[in-house]
Amino acid sequence: MLIINAKIVTAGENGIIESGSLLIKGSKISQVSSGKTVGSGPDRISGLKVVDAEGAVITPGLFDSGTILALTEVEGGTRGTDFKADKTDFGAAFKVGMAVNRHSSMIPMVRASGVTSVIVRPSAGSQNIAGQSAILSLAEHANLLNDGNAMFVDLRERSRVFSGGTRAIAMTKLEAALDEAMVYKKNKKAYRSGKLKQLALSELDLIALEPVIDGDKPIAVYVDRAADIEQVIKLLGNYQLILVGAREGWMVKELIAKHAIPVVLNVLDNIPSTFDQLGARLDNAALLASAGVTIAFMTEDIFTETKSLTQAAGVAVANGLPWDSAINAITVNPAEIWGSVVSGKLESGQIADLVMWDGDPLEVTSKPTRVMIHGEWVSLKSRQTLLRDRYADLSDKSSAFGYR
Amino acid sequence: MNIGAKQSARKARGVFISLLAGSVISFSTGVYAKKIDPNPFPSTYQAREHVDTVVTNVHVLTAQKSGDNREIENGWVALSQGKIVGFGEGEVGPEFKRFNAVHGEGRWLTPGIIDVHSHLGNYAAPGYRGHSDGNESTAPTTAQVWTEHSVWPQDPQFPLALEGGVTSLQILPGSANLIGGRSVVLKNVSSRTVQGMKFPNAPYGLKMACGENPKRVYGSKGRSPATRMGNVAGYREAWIKASEYKEKWDKYEAELAEYNLKGADAQPVKEGVQEKKAPEPPGRNLELDTLKEVLEGKIRIHNHCYRADEMVQMIDVAKEFGYVITSFQHAVEAYKIADILAENNICSAMWADWSRFKLESFDGIEENIALVDKAGACAIVHSDSEISIQRLNQEAAKAMAAGNRMGMALTEADAIEWLTLNAAASLGIDDRTGSIEIGKMADLVLWDGNPFSVYTRTDQVYIDGNLLFDRKAGLRPVTDFELGHRDWVVQ
Numbered sequence: 001m002l003i004i005n006a007k008i009v010t011a012g013e014n015g016i017i018e019s020g021s022l023l024i025k026g027s028k029i030s031q032v033s034s035g036k037t038v039g040s041g042p043d044r045i046s047g048l049k050v051v052d053a054e055g056a057v058i059t060p061g062l063f064d065s066g067t068i069l070a071l072t073e074v075e076g077g078t079r080g081t082d083f084k085a086d087k088t089d090f091g092a093a094f095k096v097g098m099a100v101n102r103h104s105s106m107i108p109m110v111r112a113s114g115v116t117s118v119i120v121r122p123s124a125g126s127q128n129i130a131g132q133s134a135i136l137s138l139a140e141h142a143n144l145l146n147d148g149n150a151m152f153v154d155l156r157e158r159s160r161v162f163s164g165g166t167r168a169i170a171m172t173k174l175e176a177a178l179d180e181a182m183v184y185k186k187n188k189k190a191y192r193s194g195k196l197k198q199l200a201l202s203e204l205d206l207i208a209l210e211p212v213i214d215g216d217k218p219i220a221v222y223v224d225r226a227a228d229i230e231q232v233i234k235l236l237g238n239y240q241l242i243l244v245g246a247r248e249g250w251m252v253k254e255l256i257a258k259h260a261i262p263v264v265l266n267v268l269d270n271i272p273s274t275f276d277q278l279g280a281r282l283d284n285a286a287l288l289a290s291a292g293v294t295i296a297f298m299t300e301d302i303f304t305e306t307k308s309l310t311q312a313a314g315v316a317v318a319n320g321l322p323w324d325s326a327i328n329a330i331t332v333n334p335a336e337i338w339g340s341v342v343s344g345k346l347e348s349g350q351i352a353d354l355v356m357w358d359g360d361p362l363e364v365t366s367k368p369t370r371v372m373i374h375g376e377w378v379s380l381k382s383r384q385t386l387l388r389d390r391y392a393d394l395s396d397k398s399s400a401f402g403y404r
Numbered sequence: 405m406n407i408g409a410k411q412s413a414r415k416a417r418g419v420f421i422s423l424l425a426g427s428v429i430s431f432s433t434g435v436y437a438k439k440i441d442p443n444p445f446p447s448t449y450q451a452r453e454h455v456d457t458v459v460t461n462v463h464v465l466t467a468q469k470s471g472d473n474r475e476i477e478n479g480w481v482a483l484s485q486g487k488i489v490g491f492g493e494g495e496v497g498p499e500f501k502r503f504n505a506v507h508g509e510g511r512w513l514t515p516g517i518i519d520v521h522s523h524l525g526n527y528a529a530p531g532y533r534g535h536s537d538g539n540e541s542t543a544p545t546t547a548q549v550w551t552e553h554s555v556w557p558q559d560p561q562f563p564l565a566l567e568g569g570v571t572s573l574q575i576l577p578g579s580a581n582l583i584g585g586r587s588v589v590l591k592n593v594s595s596r597t598v599q600g601m602k603f604p605n606a607p608y609g610l611k612m613a614c615g616e617n618p619k620r621v622y623g624s625k626g627r628s629p630a631t632r633m634g635n636v637a638g639y640r641e642a643w644i645k646a647s648e649y650k651e652k653w654d655k656y657e658a659e660l661a662e663y664n665l666k667g668a669d670a671q672p673v674k675e676g677v678q679e680k681k682a683p684e685p686p687g688r689n690l691e692l693d694t695l696k697e698v699l700e701g702k703i704r705i706h707n708h709c710y711r712a713d714e715m716v717q718m719i720d721v722a723k724e725f726g727y728v729i730t731s732f733q734h735a736v737e738a739y740k741i742a743d744i745l746a747e748n749n750i751c752s753a754m755w756a757d758w759s760r761f762k763l764e765s766f767d768g769i770e771e772n773i774a775l776v777d778k779a780g781a782c783a784i785v786h787s788d789s790e791i792s793i794q795r796l797n798q799e800a801a802k803a804m805a806a807g808n809r810m811g812m813a814l815t816e817a818d819a820i821e822w823l824t825l826n827a828a829a830s831l832g833i834d835d836r837t838g839s840i841e842i843g844k845m846a847d848l849v850l851w852d853g854n855p856f857s858v859y860t861r862t863d864q865v866y867i868d869g870n871l872l873f874d875r876k877a878g879l880r881p882v883t884d885f886e887l888g889h890r891d892w893v894v895q
Binding site for chain 1: 529530531532560561564616620739740741742743755757758759760761762763765766767768769770771775779789790791792794795798801802804805809810856857858859860861886889890892
């Protein structure tokens, strides 16, 4: 398939191609070029399905760095959800990926906003080590790209309840857990033959922590307060640390930059709603990026006030972040931070997840007109569009609404 | 005014009604009615003096309902003594040439945004229990509470809303209760007191709530309502009591009027004949006072209701007891009954795109606001959120774009009404604010671009002609709470 006459936001080394074309072969991008021609000339086009973008903007498929998508159909008021384990010994071994409903009717809704990959993450429910997240691709038959891509830890004010009521103990316990994982790793035989002293964590949790201490799996820490960020960097700076939330990140931006720690932000939440986030502000993204920190954006709440990832990116721009950096924060940066096989870039050889827009992709008035995931155009229909169509004309009394 | 000994005695006998200055009516017999003070917490808000100002070369959205002046591309607006005193196209009118000029340089000017659904002050930040003052969830009907008594004027969220262009807002009690209490309409101004923020002479509202919240809160306590049918029974019981209370008071007032009328013509009383006693006023009930005022059309009903079927049930409850619903709040399914809402002249205050955060919001669609507007019903964009209140313009933009994608021809001039005039109308303050018209309050926002763009921010916000936020000049109120740890808010 050949897509011509597009303004291509590559999120890669080629930057923005004002008028270019994309050649898609199978699930991958075969070529990205400026102008209409591909390869040796127009004759190569014959036999290809050609889509004229008519000047529309095409971006990589967007990546939301924090959701509970497909772990619950409704945010609240139902019989529990699958993103939080309230009464369990499971910590590090809890993997939300196993509970993902890839047929969720919520997925088409989110996909229609141009998001093609999301982090599905656990919430701390019984201990500060919340469990492992997954990367979910929002193709029509949604699939997990990476189950257990990162270990989540929550060290915010609200989660100190899991450590006797103080985050000091939460941090000490976390350090002890990582130490135990090291002891376990080095003494597996002794552990299994019962010769090793009893460890506090279960074996399942110890196994789950192994790739974290090996530096193979990111450890994503929910933390907002600047003082806590400093502690966390001291404690976990040698691992693959990701700061999530970091509402006061701008206060310690040089430290974060110095350790090259990526930060995942909810741009729109600038409310001093706890003493942890008195420093919450809309230009946190701009301040961190200007210090050289790699940033990615998450909606956190896909149901209500911060549900729009593109709006978040646009607001970050309005508050000082360069437009290209905002695009990167919802495409290539999260792909890199979270270790996705979809690169978030429109470059040859990459998996073809892309979005065609009816305007500037970050504008609140814009929407995708077409979405491609793994080389296939996907449907933009959802329960919501079906409801709209059913009730679009109330003056039509010809049949009961249930038959429309 | 002469109050005789007999009157004092009557007062001492337990007519526990308060005295409204200037409203004491004296009769020749000495029998008088002391009215219940309808406004015991009056607004003390007074706009400050400001320099006469004319904002020139601006793209004006006036939010006028009709006519040629809905959008003026190269316009100007003149403000004096808190009011809009002139506006027009091109060259500034000669009488305003002496005014202090603010050069718009092609920026956009709109009326101030009015949020009809906010919990700023009654769920103040930081959001700890000590600040949780929005739900008197101790009984399903608490019409006796007035949410202004919960509002903390130092909530650091007020200035954030001001930066977002919000000049007036209605604070509502929460939705835990079937009848949650009185709302209050505020001007978004820095004040030591709530009274100093109160929008002068704005009608009161009363919050009612349908659906999941009341039945969850009380059902979980093992008491009614535990179901939606319990909810409706609860409303009806409350309105029956209110109707009886109103009848008692109406009867008393009629008897008193008759007594005073006769008293005036009365002959001197004969020896041995007992004087006819003046009627006794019924005992006062704070809860029923408020409900009675709703039945009298003095207080407006703002009814939290998500589902289409429930909204139509509520319309019937209102008809049964003879009150009027001014607005449905949230109205996630308004698009399913937009024709019925139009017929009944009920506003819907809605989000642009929220859905599925609970079951009754499962069917939320992005076209809701546009579809309600298209049906000729009153559409309002509201926030119910300290985050969204900072960007209601963007929420309206989403709704406008969603409507246009399904073939409507909505413009910025249409969408601005959802944020301003329609909101003002639902609060009963549209005679004074909500649009750019001569004589209205100079509540205005100067935007650094098209307000329906994600990249646009406010440059200046005026309330009653006073420049209260000026981004470039670093002018912004700083709440007491922010001092010492959020000093960067002024840059």
